[in-house]
Amino acid sequence: MLVLDSTALRAGLSLPLSEGLATTQSAMDEVRLGPEARMLDYLVEAGLKLLQPSAESIPRVEKAARECGDLARLSRTDVELLALALETGATLLTDDYSMQNTANILGVRWQGMKQRGITEVRKWKAVCSGCRRRFDEPVAECPVCGSEVRVGRKAVRGEKSK
Ligand SMILES: [Zn+2]
Known part of the structure; x- marks a missing residue:
């Protein structure tokens, strides 16, 4: 499974739907405000899951983010996405360096969009x-x-290939 941040959600159809996609309500809400809102309906129809991390894993993420000095650069949404990936063992799909750094400390696998061959x-x-x-x-x-x-x-x- 892949956990998608809001930038990844905006890639819409380029996403590997067959791998199983999940995100949080807060990341969905960020995309809902933008011009790509209508893609979300398609992604949900195609199986995108809306999951919420449990309250216990939030402090674990915050502790890891503090360790690598990235806590101030992470939004609440970012923290929740990291927590969700941590809990589910999913791979986090994000281009955000602070999220990637924190994921490294937590032992959460991540991939950038370019590595996935996803271009905007x-x-x-x-x-x-x-x-x-x-x-x-x-x-x-x-x-x-x-x-x-x-x-x-x-x-x-x-x-x-850029
Ligand atoms: Zn027609």
């Missing part, structure tokens, strides 16, 4: 299976002809 140049592209109309955001049903809209992704070439 990928854009949502949904295509209607009926009239082939394209949509920039995922929709369940084509508003024009009523057919199922399939979501695919479009990768921009030459950016992946």
Whole structure:
């Protein structure tokens, strides 16, 4: 399983859905405020789990973060995500250095987005299976002809190995 921070959630379709994805309510809420909010519905539909760490693991994360001097740079959301990864044994998907440092102390595995081959140049592209109309955001049903809209992704070439 992968635990996603809000930046990772924004990668939407580039995420490896088959590995099992989880995040916290607070990370979801951060994305809900932005333009990528509609991706969340798709991710939830595709199996994204909303989990909450237990209260006991929060102080363990804070202690580790204090040890590496990163506590002041971590938000409450960051701490909860670390706690969730700690409890579930999941791999944390984050590009945040302070979270990565703290994860190292806790023995939590993490990966950056680039290591996963996830780049933000990928854009949502949904295509209607009926009239082939394209949509920039995922929709369940084509508003024009009523057919199922399939979501695919479009990768921009030459950016992946950067
Ligand atoms: Zn259509």
